[in-house]
Structure formats: structure tokens, C-alpha cells
Amino acid sequence: MSRTRKEMEIRRIQKTGASTMTVSLPKDWVDQNNLKAGDPVGMHILPDGTINVDPKTDRKRETARRLIWVDREESSEHLTRKLIGAYLAGYNILEIRSKDRLDHDIKHTIKEFARLVIGPEVIEETSNSVVLHDLSDPVELPQEKCVRRMHLIARSMHSDAMEAFVDGDVDLARDIIERDADVDRLYWMAVKQYNLILKDRKLAEKIGIDIYEGMNLVLVARVIERIGDHAEKIAKNAEAAAELGEHIQEIELMKTFSKESLGVLEKAIEAYFLKNIKNANTVIDKGEDLVGRCESLSGRLRSQHEPAAVVSTSVLDSIIRTTMYAIDVAEIAINGAMKLDD
Numbered sequence: 001m002s003r004t005r006k007e008m009e010i011r012r013i014q015k016t017g018a019s020t021m022t023v024s025l026p027k028d029w030v031d032q033n034n035l036k037a038g039d040p041v042g043m044h045i046l047p048d049g050t051i052n053v054d055p056k057t058d059r060k061r062e063t064a065r066r067l068i069w070v071d072r073e074e075s076s077e078h079l080t081r082k083l084i085g086a087y088l089a090g091y092n093i094l095e096i097r098s099k100d101r102l103d104h105d106i107k108h109t110i111k112e113f114a115r116l117v118i119g120p121e122v123i124e125e126t127s128n129s130v131v132l133h134d135l136s137d138p139v140e141l142p143q144e145k146c147v148r149r150m151h152l153i154a155r156s157m158h159s160d161a162m163e164a165f166v167d168g169d170v171d172l173a174r175d176i177i178e179r180d181a182d183v184d185r186l187y188w189m190a191v192k193q194y195n196l197i198l199k200d201r202k203l204a205e206k207i208g209i210d211i212y213e214g215m216n217l218v219l220v221a222r223v224i225e226r227i228g229d230h231a232e233k234i235a236k237n238a239e240a241a242a243e244l245g246e247h248i249q250e251i252e253l254m255k256t257f258s259k260e261s262l263g264v265l266e267k268a269i270e271a272y273f274l275k276n277i278k279n280a281n282t283v284i285d286k287g288e289d290l291v292g293r294c295e296s297l298s299g300r301l302r303s304q305h306e307p308a309a310v311v312s313t314s315v316l317d318s319i320i321r322t323t324m325y326a327i328d329v330a331e332i333a334i335n336g337a338m339k340l341d342d
């Protein structure tokens with residue numbers, strides 16, 4: 001039975017000197033990488049105890065090209081999903097091609113995608129093809145920086161959305177809705193970087209994180225992205241409330257709950273980056289208490305069956321969800337802190 005590449009090959013350690021131990025390299029691997037006696041190879045000790053042997057000591061980010069075919073029946077939504085998927089997978093060259101001429105809507109979709117994410121730029125365009133090159137540098141904008149920026153944007157979105165809701169400020173509400181794209185852009189960047197470090201452990205070393213921390217950062221980024229979605233939802237409810245022109249009951253209590261929710265989120269993010277288990281547990285306790293009080297108020301408002309009450313309960317639901325997502329961050333903080341004890 002022939003040996004597949006995925007099967008482990010056992011080799012014994014040989015003693016070749018007073019304190020020197022050697023292990024021979026597989027001949028197939030040496031031939032595939034055009035190595036010969038005397039050539040240098042890079043060796044990296046990984047967190048799981050294994051050693052990575054790299055045939056290239058000056059490895060740079062390799063060009064990863066993805067060809068995406070488009071047909072006449074392709075909808076803009078379907079193409080956008082494929083482009084985002086290829087971007088998240090870490091391809092830095094995206095070539096969109098069609099056997100026929102690309103119509104205006106498809107080209108607009110491609111350029112709109114380039115605007116929605118960080119990095120890709122149009123470098124070549126013909127009647128039936130468009131080529132995007134991702135110029136972003138993961139080292140310049142690492143996952144942690146993405147998550148911190150997401151938190152700042154989502155926090156300001158929620159705060160401003162509540163202000164728009166209280167004051168009936170439709171212009172501010174519309175501005176918040178547009179800001180949600182900034183959170184999505186950073187989230188996609190964080191996910192893409194995680195996929196890149198899975199492929200390239202050297203990149204993880206340059207950024208200063210391991211795959212476990214990278215996964216936790218993706219989880220936190222996903223939570224913050226959802227918080228941004230709920231800030232957008234509050235902004236849309238602010239527009240609806242302004243159109244109703246009715247008095248919003250319990251508005252002061254809702255403002256208090258919103259402020260407390262942001263406080264829980266702030267402490268959760270802090271506990272995560274400091275890996276502070278005690279503070280994370282405090283955050284969870286406070287968050288659960290706040291959720292209970294919000295749900296109690298929501299129940300009272302639901303019983304009124306008035307248009308303004310319906311809008312208010314929807315806003316309360318977003319405050320509850322924001323708090324629960326903050327609790328999720330605190331739980332991720334505890335899990336990450338426990339991993340440090342390994």
C-alpha cells in the first residue's frame with residue numbers, strides 16, 4: 001500500500017556528535033523543493049510543540065489568485081457573496097471573468113465590493129474581465145487593531161443611535177446606518193487575517209498572536225459586528241419614532257439602560273484584552289442583572305399595544321442583545337485567560 005502525503009512518517013533521532021542530534025529529511029520533500037546539501041532551511045518551534053521546517057528562509061506573502069467566472073444569469077447578490085468568500089479565504093488577486101461582455105451592473109457590483117472591504121483595488125479592466133489586487137498588509141492592520149477599532153465604532157454608533165431616538169434626530173440616525181459598513185469592513189478584515197495565519201505561521205509570529213488567540217479575536221469581532229447591527233436597528237427605530245411624533249414613555253429609564261449596557265461592553269472588552277477572569281465574571285453578573293431589568297420594562301411596554309410602545313420595545317430588545325453580546329465577550333475573555341494557564 002502506497003504512503004499518502006497526509007500520513008505521518010516516523011524517523012529516528014540520530015546522534016552525530018557529542019551534543020548534536022539530527023533527523024533526516026524525506027527525499028521526496030527535498031526533491032519537491034529543489035534542495036541540496038548545504039542549503040539553509042528555516043525551523044520554527046510552534047506552540048503545540050511541533051517544529052515547522054520551511055524550505056524558504058526569506059518567504060514573502062505568495063500571490064494567491066482566484067478566478068471567478070460570471071454568467072449572464074449571475075445576480076449581483078450572488079457575485080458579492082462569492083467575492084466576499086474569496087476575500088475571506090485570503091486570495092490577494094481576484095480575477096472576475098465572463099465569456100461575454102460584463103454588463104454595467106456587474107462591473108458596478110465588483111467596484112462596490114472593492115469599496116466595502118479593506119485592500120482590494122481594481123488594477124486591470126477589459127470588456128469581459130476585472131482584476132482586483134488586495135494591497136492590504138496584515139502586519140499594518142492586525143486583528144487586534146481591527147477589533148479595537150470595531151469596538152470604538154460600534155460603541156459610538158449605539159450611543160448616537162440612542163441620542164437620535166431620544167431627540168428624534170433623523171439625520172443622525174441615517175448617519176449611524178451608514179457607519180455600520182465600517183464595522184463590517186473591519187470584521188471581514190479580521191476574519192481574512194485569521195485565515196491567513198492558519199496558512200502562514202510566520203505571519204502569526206509577525207503579528208504577535210497564535211492561532212488560538214486569532215480564533216478568539218474572530219469570535220469577539222463577530223460579536224461586535226452584531227452589536228453594530230443592533231445600533232443600526234436602534235437608528236432605524238429612531239427614524240420610525242420621529243415619524244410617529246408621539247411621546248416615548250420610560251425614555252429616561254431606557255437611556256439609563258443603554259448607558260449601563262455600553263458600560264458592560266466596555267468592561268468586557270477590557271477584561272478580554274487584560275485576560276482578567278475576576279473582572280470578566282463581574283461583567284457577566286452585571287450584564288445578567290441588566291438584562292433582567294430590561295426584560296421587565298419590555299414586558300410592561302408590550303402590554304400597552306401602542307405604536308410608540310412597539311418602537312420602544314424594539315429598542316429595548318437591541319439594548320438587551322447588546323448586553324448579552326457583551327456577556328459573550330466576557331466569557332471569551334475567561335476562556336482565553338484559562339488557556340494562558342496551559
